Amino acid sequence: MKIEILGTGCSKCKxxxxxxxxxxxxxxxxxxxxxxxxxxxxxxxGVFKTPGLVVDGEVKESGKVPTVKAIKQLLS
Structure with a gap:
């Protein structure tokens, strides 16, 4: 699985x-x-608002920082 974090280095991206x-x-x-x-x-x-979360080439989230629980659901 390849997970990409899209962002220019802001605190939300980190x-x-x-x-x-x-x-x-x-x-x-x-x-x-x-x-x-x-x-x-x-x-x-196609992400215009960071941060973005991409899993295996598919954008799962953009523009906000989901909780660990929500990220786990996106990865399952």
Missing amino acids: RLEERTNEAVTELGLEAEVVKVEELDQIMEY
Whole structure:
């Protein structure tokens, strides 16, 4: 599983990355969590409001920071 965190480095983006890593650990998943900061790459996903959460190429969330519980549901 490949999980991408889309964002330019704001506090919300960092919080999403932390929560995503926590969710992956709690679920015991084997996943690669990658931070994507380049605007060109972010725009390729059609995300105009960061942070964004992409799982295996599919945008699951954008513009807000979901809870760890919500992230776990998105990853299950």
